[in-house]
Amino acid sequence: MELENIYIVLVEPEYSGNVGFVARVMMNFGFKHLILINPKIDFNEASIYAVHAKPILYNAIILDDLTKLKDFTDFNIGTTSKHGHDYNLLRMAITPRMLADAIKDVNGKIGLIFGRESIGLKNEELKFCDIIVTIPASHMYPSLNLSHAVAIILYELFLSKNSNKPVKFRESSRIEKEKLLEYFKRVLDAINYPSHRKERAFIVFKHIIGRSFISGREAFTLMGVFRRILLSLS
CATH class of the missing domain: 3.40.1280.10 (SPOUT methyltransferase, trefoil knot domain)
Structure with missing residues (x-):
């Protein structure tokens, strides 16, 4: 930081x-x-x-x-x-x-x-x-x-x-996070998740991603998982 x-x-x-x-x-x-x-x-x-x-x-x-x-x-x-x-x-x-x-x-x-x-x-x-x-x-x-x-x-x-450690990874960018969140939305739609619970689930996932400050590699890995889920369901 x-x-x-x-x-x-x-x-x-x-x-x-x-x-x-x-x-x-x-x-x-x-x-x-x-x-x-x-x-x-x-x-x-x-x-x-x-x-x-x-x-x-x-x-x-x-x-x-x-x-x-x-x-x-x-x-x-x-x-x-x-x-x-x-x-x-x-x-x-x-x-x-x-x-x-x-x-x-x-x-x-x-x-x-x-x-x-x-x-x-x-x-x-x-x-x-x-x-x-x-x-x-x-x-x-x-x-x-x-x-x-x-x-x-x-x-x-x-x-x-004062106690900062060297950065060992590249954080995910705003665009990568937005794409990840969009994939999550698509998965919710694909599994017919109840509409009245979608916003709650989205907020939970967004906060998890925010608190963890995931790396770019982690973001791409999750997007890959979501893509496979969508392909399996289509």
């Missing part, structure tokens, strides 16, 4: 101060790339809070839609304060420390996505993500301030970087 390959993504941030503080925290821990999706802020005000991290703020990439992030990243990690469970698979999440351990050997470009201060990430935006992360906190008030949440996760990634 290289910190310069990680993009901090804020979806429709609402408070200028938070964006400035996020830029400052990014500089504290050695992160350079900030992407803002349809920001609702005053950049002049945000720059006051950024202090010496103004260059990060001024060089931020502005996008009008989250899906355009695919042009920059290979993996996308969403964040939520709402814990998932067996009946809410979309929000099944790992901790920041588990995330740091999972991606320490990854060499691709990673988007770390944070939602709005008011409502966080919407379900459709979480579906865009490969993994979901949540910060354990008191049940009395589990929702952290945006900049505080960013700081905690970046700290864990920064700490993990």
Whole structure:
């Protein structure tokens, strides 16, 4: 994992101060790339809070839609304060420390996505993500301030970087993962998997692939297996 390959993504941030503080925290821990999706802020005000991290703020990439992030990243990690469970698979999440351990050997470009201060990430935006992360906190008030949440996760990634191991494999690309997921969909169709369960199965498989950060060879092997299944069924 290289910190310069990680993009901090804020979806429709609402408070200028938070964006400035996020830029400052990014500089504290050695992160350079900030992407803002349809920001609702005053950049002049945000720059006051950024202090010496103004260059990060001024060089931020502005996008009008989250899906355009695919042009920059290979993996996308969403964040939520709402814990998932067996009946809410979309929000099944790992901790920041588990995330740091999972991606320490990854060499691709990673988007770390944070939602709005008011409502966080919407379900459709979480579906865009490969993994979901949540910060354990008191049940009395589990929702952290945006900049505080960013700081905690970046700290864990920064700490993990010191124990990074050499990369021994090539991670699967975004295109390879999309093809793999498409094969999985085709298999579900071919075996007449109940339509009301398909989305659940797809989310489970996508999260498994996301958490494992499979290699390109592993992705091709799985695609080969799915192709044989489809041929056998046709």
